[in-house]
Structures are given as C-alpha cells and as structure tokens.
Amino acid sequence: MEVFVQQLINGLTLGSIYGLIAIGYTMVFGIIGMVNFAHGDVFMLSAFIALIFFMLISAWLGAGLIVLSLFFVLILAMFFTSLWNWTIERVAYRPLRGSFRLAPLISAIGMSIFLMNFVQVVQGPRNKPTPPMLNKSILLIDSATYPVSISYKQIVIIVTTIVLLAAFWYLVQKTSLGRAQRACEQDRKMASLLGIDVDRTISITFVMGAALAAVAGVMYLVLYGVVNFADGFTPGVKAFTAAVLGGIGSLPGAVLGGLLIGLIEVMWSAYFTIDYKDVAAFCILAVVLVFMPSGILGRPEVEKV
Amino acid sequence: MAGEASIPAKRQADMTRALKEAAFAALITFGLCIPIIAWGTRQNLDNQLVLDPRWDAVAWAVAIVFVGRFLMALRQQRRGEGKSIVRLLPHGTLGFFQRHSRIFSLFGLGFLLTFPIIAINLAGWGGALKWIDNFGVQILIYVMLGWGLNIVVGLAGLLDLGYVAFYAVGAYSYALLAKNFGLSFWVLLPLAGILAAFWGIILGFPVLRLRGDYLAIVTLAFGEIIRLVLVNWTDFSNGYAGISGIPRPTFFGIPFTAADDGFAAVFGLEFSPLYRTIFLYYVILCLALLTAYVSLRLRRLPVGRAWEALREDEIACRSLGINTTNTKLTAFSLGAMFGGFAGSFFAARQGFISPESFVFMESAVILAIVVLGGMGSLWGCAIAAIAMIGGTELLRELDWMKQIFGPDFDPTKYRMLIFGFAMVVIMIWKPRGLISTREPTAFLKEKKAISADMVQEGHG
Numbered sequence: 001m002e003v004f005v006q007q008l009i010n011g012l013t014l015g016s017i018y019g020l021i022a023i024g025y026t027m028v029f030g031i032i033g034m035v036n037f038a039h040g041d042v043f044m045l046s047a048f049i050a051l052i053f054f055m056l057i058s059a060w061l062g063a064g065l066i067v068l069s070l071f072f073v074l075i076l077a078m079f080f081t082s083l084w085n086w087t088i089e090r091v092a093y094r095p096l097r098g099s100f101r102l103a104p105l106i107s108a109i110g111m112s113i114f115l116m117n118f119v120q121v122v123q124g125p126r127n128k129p130t131p132p133m134l135n136k137s138i139l140l141i142d143s144a145t146y147p148v149s150i151s152y153k154q155i156v157i158i159v160t161t162i163v164l165l166a167a168f169w170y171l172v173q174k175t176s177l178g179r180a181q182r183a184c185e186q187d188r189k190m191a192s193l194l195g196i197d198v199d200r201t202i203s204i205t206f207v208m209g210a211a212l213a214a215v216a217g218v219m220y221l222v223l224y225g226v227v228n229f230a231d232g233f234t235p236g237v238k239a240f241t242a243a244v245l246g247g248i249g250s251l252p253g254a255v256l257g258g259l260l261i262g263l264i265e266v267m268w269s270a271y272f273t274i275d276y277k278d279v280a281a282f283c284i285l286a287v288v289l290v291f292m293p294s295g296i297l298g299r300p301e302v303e304k305v
Numbered sequence: 306m307a308g309e310a311s312i313p314a315k316r317q318a319d320m321t322r323a324l325k326e327a328a329f330a331a332l333i334t335f336g337l338c339i340p341i342i343a344w345g346t347r348q349n350l351d352n353q354l355v356l357d358p359r360w361d362a363v364a365w366a367v368a369i370v371f372v373g374r375f376l377m378a379l380r381q382q383r384r385g386e387g388k389s390i391v392r393l394l395p396h397g398t399l400g401f402f403q404r405h406s407r408i409f410s411l412f413g414l415g416f417l418l419t420f421p422i423i424a425i426n427l428a429g430w431g432g433a434l435k436w437i438d439n440f441g442v443q444i445l446i447y448v449m450l451g452w453g454l455n456i457v458v459g460l461a462g463l464l465d466l467g468y469v470a471f472y473a474v475g476a477y478s479y480a481l482l483a484k485n486f487g488l489s490f491w492v493l494l495p496l497a498g499i500l501a502a503f504w505g506i507i508l509g510f511p512v513l514r515l516r517g518d519y520l521a522i523v524t525l526a527f528g529e530i531i532r533l534v535l536v537n538w539t540d541f542s543n544g545y546a547g548i549s550g551i552p553r554p555t556f557f558g559i560p561f562t563a564a565d566d567g568f569a570a571v572f573g574l575e576f577s578p579l580y581r582t583i584f585l586y587y588v589i590l591c592l593a594l595l596t597a598y599v600s601l602r603l604r605r606l607p608v609g610r611a612w613e614a615l616r617e618d619e620i621a622c623r624s625l626g627i628n629t630t631n632t633k634l635t636a637f638s639l640g641a642m643f644g645g646f647a648g649s650f651f652a653a654r655q656g657f658i659s660p661e662s663f664v665f666m667e668s669a670v671i672l673a674i675v676v677l678g679g680m681g682s683l684w685g686c687a688i689a690a691i692a693m694i695g696g697t698e699l700l701r702e703l704d705w706m707k708q709i710f711g712p713d714f715d716p717t718k719y720r721m722l723i724f725g726f727a728m729v730v731i732m733i734w735k736p737r738g739l740i741s742t743r744e745p746t747a748f749l750k751e752k753k754a755i756s757a758d759m760v761q762e763g764h765g
Contacts, residue, residue, distance in 0.1 A: 056344070
C-alpha cells in the first residue's frame with residue numbers, strides 16, 4: 001500500500017509533465033492536422049533555456065530565494081520558448097500550408113533534427129547538471145518499512161501544473177482568442193470567412209503550445225536536475241502517446257492521457273522491470289491506435305467520401 | 306504610367322521596406338539567441354556548471370540573418386516586378402532527362418560499374434579505400450534503403466517511420482546466425498530478407514488499417530520497441546555493447562585475408578584491404594540494382610497497380626474489390642525484405658553492430674531521402690541519397706576550414722545540423738521532392754508526364 005501511494009505521487013508528477021507537453025501536440029493536431037514532430041525538441045530546448053536563466057538568476061538573487069528565482073525562470077523560459085516556436089512555425093510550417101499532407105511532417109522531422117543538433121553544437125553533448133534545489137520533502141506516512149514522502153519539488157510541479165492548466169482552460173474556453181481557435185479547429189475556411197485571422201490564430205496556437213512545453217521543461221529540470229540535448233525525443237513520443245490516448249484534439253484528453261502515461265510508466269517500473277518502461281509506453285501507443293484510434297475523450301473520425 | 310521620376314522613389318521605398326524586414330528578422334534572431342547562444346554551459350574542474358558569455362557569436366548570427374533577410378527581401382521585390390526569376394535549371398531540362406532516361410540510366414550504370422577503377426586511378430591505392438567505402442558503399446546502402454522504402458511510401462503511399470526496424474532485423478539475423486551457426490553470407494542474405502519480411506507481416510498486419518499520420522506514429526513506435534528490446538535483452542543481443550567479430554563475407558568461399566588461401570594469394574595479387582571493399586561495393590551495387598529492378602517490374606504487375614491505386618484513393622479501391630489489407634501487407638513486407646537485405650549487408654560490412662546504428666534518426670534519414678527525392682521516383686531517391694549522404698560525408702573532408710576558424714573547428718559536428726536544415730529548406734523549396742513529375746504506369750497511346758500535384762500520397 002505504501003509503495004502504491006508513493007508511486008501514485010511520483011506518477012502524477014511525471015504525468016503532469018507529459019500532460020503539459022501533450023497539450024502542444026493535441027492543439028496543433030487539432031488546428032492544422034499535423035503531428036508537430038519537433039515539439040519534443042522544443043521542450044528540450046526550453047529546459048536548456050531554463051537552465052541558463054536559472055544559473056543567471058540564482059547567481060543574482062542568491063541561493064536563498066530559490067522559489068522566487070524559479071518563478072522568474074518560468075516566465076522567461078515561457079517567453080523565449082514561445083519565440084522559438086513562433087519562428088519555427090513561421091519559417092518551417094507556414095510556407096507548407098496547403099501543400100500535400102506529408103510535407104509539413106517531413107519539415108517537422110527536419111526541424112526536430114535541426115533543433116537537437118543545434119543545441120548539441122551550441123551547448124555541448126554532455127549532460128548538464130543543475131545545482132541542487134528544493135531537496136527537502138514532507139513525510140506523509142511514517143512507516144518503518146516504506147516511508148511515503150512527497151518532496152517540495154513534486155509539490156511545486158503539481159501545483160504549478162494545476163494553476164497553469166486552469167489559466168489555460170480559461171483562455172481557451174472564455175476568451176475571444178480561444179473562441180477563434182476552436183472555430184479554426186472546426187472549419188478553417190469558414191472561420192476565415194467570418195473574419196478570423198487564421199494565420200494569426202495558428203501562430204498563437206504554436207505560442208501557447210510552446211509556453212506549456214516550457215513549463216514542462218522547467219519542471220523536468222527541477223525534477224531530474226539534469227538535461228541533455230537528446231532528452232527531447234522520448235518524452236516527446238510519450239507525450240504524443242498521451243495525446244493519442246486521451247483522444248487527439250481534446251485538451252482534457254491530453255492532460256488525462258499524460259497522467260495515465262505517467263502513472264503507467266511509474267507503476268511499471270515499480271512492479272515489473274525498469275528496463276522495459278519505454279517499451280510499455282510504446283506498446284500502449286500501438287494498442288490504443290489500433291483498437292481505439294479516437295482515444296478516451298476524442299471524437300471518432302468520420303470518413304468522408 | 307507613373308513616369309520616370311517615381312522609379313528611384315519606388316526603389317527607395319523598396320529598400321526601406323527590405324531594411325525594415327531585415328531589422329525585424331535580426332531582432333527576432335537576437336531574441337532567439339539570447340539564452341541559448343549568448344551563454345554556453347560548461348563543467349569546470351569541480352564538475353560544477355559555469356556559464357561562458359559568447360556575445361560575439363550572437364553578433365555574428367544577428368548580422369548573418371540581417372544580411373540574408375535583406376537580400377532575400379530585395380530579391381522577392383524584384384521578382385514582384387517580374388524582372389528575373391532565378392531558375393536552377395533551364396526550363397525543360399527535367400523533361401529532357403525524362404525523355405532520355407534510358408540513356409542516362411545506362412550512363413549512370415556505366416559510371417557505377419567503373420567507379421572503383423576511376424577511384425583507384427584518381428586517388429591511388431591508398432586514397433581509393435576512403436572514396437569507395439565512405440562514398441560508394443555508404444551512399445549505395447542508403448540508395449538501396451531508399452528504394453526499398455520507396456515501395457512502401459512512394460508506391461503504396463504508406464508512411465513508415467520505423468523502417469530501420471527491418472534494417473535491424475536483417476543485421477541482427479546475419480550477425481547472430483553467422484556467429485552462432487557459422488552460416489555463410491550468401492545463405493544468410495536471403496534468410497535475413499525473409500526474416501525481415503516476416504517481421505513486416507507480423508508488425509504490419511494489426512496496424513495497416515490505420516491511415517496517414519497514425520500509421521506513421523505506430524511504425525515509429527514499433528521501430529523504437531525493436532531497438533529497445535535489442536538494448537535490454539542482453540542475453541540475446543548483448544545490449545548496448547553490441548555484437549562484434551561478425552564473420553566478413555568471402556569471395557564465394559575465398560576469404561579476403563593476407564593468408565595463403567586468401568583472395569590475394571589465390572589470384573596471385575599483392576594483398577590489399579581494397580579488394581574486400583571493392584567486392585563489397587559490387588555486392589551492394591547488385592543488391593541496389595535488384596531493388597530497383599524489382600520495384601520497376603512490380604509497378605507493371607497487378608499488385609503494383611493496386612498499390613498505386615491504393616495510394617491515390619483507398620475507398621475507390623475497396624469499392625472495386627481490391628483487398629486493401631493484403632495489398633498493403635505485400636508492399637510493407639516487400640519493403641521490409643529489402644531493408645533486411647541491406648541490414649545483413651551492413652552487418653557484414655561493419656563486422657560490428659549495436660542498437661546505436663538503428664535509432665529513429667536513421668529511419669528519418671531514409672524517409673527524408675525518399676520524400677526529398679520525390680516519392681515514387683527511383684532517380685529522385687538516388688539523387689537525394691547522393692546529395693544528403695554524400696554531402697554529409699564531404700563535410701569530413703573539410704579540414705582546410707580549420708585554418709580559417711581555428712583548430713577547434715570540427716565540420717563533422719555540423720553534419721546533422723545541416724542535414725535537418727536541408728530537409729526543411731528542400732521541403733519549402735520543392736514540397737513535392739526534387740523530381741516531382743512521374744511516369745504514368747498505365748496510359749492510352751502515349752506517355753505523358755504527370756505533375757506530382759495530381760498525385761496524392763500518405764493517406765493510404
């Protein structure tokens with residue numbers, strides 16, 4: 001029981017990171033029907049940006065105000081990652097809109113290779129450890145055999161995710177921006193006829209996806225304390241799995257899928273073997289796509305002739 | 306008419322606009338550079354991370370983008386006036402090539418057959434090894450993989466992001482069977498192909514009812530699963546350490562060694578490692594040509610026509626009574642078979658394999674070759690493979706650049722960076738691939754070139 005509760009906490013922490021990345025996939029797929037292959041690498045890039053800002057700001061503020069500096073890091077990372085993704089959309093995807101279906105996917109794969117190697121070239125191929133931060137934890141269940149605790153890191157991650165998701169939910173559901181976005185998702189041509197600037201809406205979608213990926217990047221850095229240029233691929237694919245599992249195009253689905261994938265991965269490592277945890281995630285992806293292509297909360301795809 | 310006086314004014318307005326655009330692009334670049342280029346992270350001697358400011362690199366990046374964007378904006382405005390449209394090739398070149406494609410094919414074949422001799426004559430015995438191995442064999446492996454994947458992606462329209470899995474199956478089949486059972490290369494080559502095709506059927510059967518992007522992602526997942534199993538199942542595959550000491554292919558029983566029964570001694574030649582490389586070169590050339598021949602012939606068979614019909618319109622195919630699952634499965638397993646051939650050749654050539662050779666990036670590179678070349682076009686695949694693989698191999702040769710940028714400059718570091726960038730640029734420049742017209746398979750009276758815009762892919 002204690003093991004289960006501990007793994008539940010760990011799984012929810014990991015799952016919120018996956019959920020944040022998954023939203024980027026699901027929104028882009030919803031609005032332009034494209035698997036944004038470079039999104040995992042945007043996430044990795046945001047972790048690097050966060051690392052650099054964290055070092056700059058913690059040197060300036062001192063080590064005592066770690067939560068405050070994390071707050072600044074979060075905002076700066078969100079801004080600069082959004083700028084990156086905005087540029088990527090502008091340069092690599094927008095010229096291909098209206099082209100045949102594979103073109104943006106290939107372009108995104110190229111962008112993914114580019115970003116990964118760009119970071120490798122400018123920051124070096126080695127693992128980058130952060131200075132230790134937020135190492136304390138709270139004991140939840142005081143058991144002699146298996147004490148259950150939740151660390152400050154995990155609290156920060158879960159709380160930040162909930163707050164940001166609430167803000168994001170408000171943005172999509174209640175503002176005119178979100179309404180434009182949902183309109184474009186349903187019918188892009190009709191939306192443009194009704195006076196919505198489709199290009200601008202798509203840009204904003206990429207910006208929002210990147211901002212959430214940056215949150216995930218900061219959280220990843222806080223959780224693991226180390227980042228590498230190749231770290232974007234596997235979380236990227238897992239987050240995509242999460243988006244598919246939840247039903248691609250559905251925002252609550254992405255979060256739900258992320259939490260599920262995080263839980264499954266952690267539970268698998270705890271109860272079975274840690275070696276095959278990625279295999280488990282990929283198998284889930286295959287099984288879900290084959291037997292339940294519309295996911296848990298997605299709408300079934302209608303075949304139009 | 307606006308009169309002559311307004312032309313300089315217009316020029317000036319153009320200039321200002323171009324400057325504005327360039328300034329905007331430079332500003333964005335500055336923003337992009339701020340954290341990631343402006344400070345480099347580095348571990349110091351205490352293993353702590355320290356930051357190195359690098360504002361000079363930022364300045365360079367901003368300046369390059371400013372100038373580049375400025376020139377591009379000016380060119381675009383000129384084009385707007387209809388003055389000069391820069392074409393890489395004069396109009397009709399492609400049509401000329403296509404009309405005489407038989408002659409060019411023969412010419413290309415002749416070049417390929419004599420390539421080792423040309424290389425030896427030009428670079429000498431010492432220098433030829435590098436050219437034949439790094440350029441000849443390496444490029445031909447990718448040409449063959451590209452042609453194999455072309456059956457799946459180009460002809461049948463199934464987007465496969467996990468092609469490297471079958472390459473891995475072929476390589477590991479050869480490595481394990483040759484090491485453990487001592488079977489020869491020529492026995493194992495077809496066996497590896499059959500095993501890969503078998504895996505193609507196993508993996509393909511459940512997933513081939515998916516469409517487009519979903520199929521791509523599932524195949525990606527399968528590719529990763531096979532790689533991760535190879536990494537983790539150490540009893541079987543020796544994990545990350547890989548398999549070394551794989552038996553090298555022999556010349557129909559005669560090994561390429563310096564021993565008395567070796568190739569050089571038997572034929573009365575002086576021993577040189579070059580003979581093995583030349584032999585491998587001809588083997589991969591034959592395999593690649595076999596792939597090309599089979600896919601050309603298959604296009605004329607009913608199953609090939611069914612593939613192309615499936616690529617164009619799956620629903621129409623179903624209504625005409627084509628068994629879509631079986632048709633897709635044949636394409637998938639045939640593509641896998643050629644991947645398996647290439648894999649067993651790869652293992653035999655390297656003598657060492659590890660899961661590191663079968664990462665997703667390889668699949669992406671092969672797919673890039675197929676798509677950038679223009680899907681369905683064998684010529685396009687070959688050209689793209691030469692450009693992408695040969696181009697990145699050429700970067701290894703750029704040692705003279707060290708004299709300009711200092712001894713720390715290593716051009717190979719930028720290999721994949723340029724590769725990814727080139728993928729994006731070619732897609733934007735020619736979304737349909739380099740050779741974007743194709744020959745019709747079925748025609749009435751005479752062949753007409755079809756523009757690729759008329760052809761749909763990737764939704765099968």
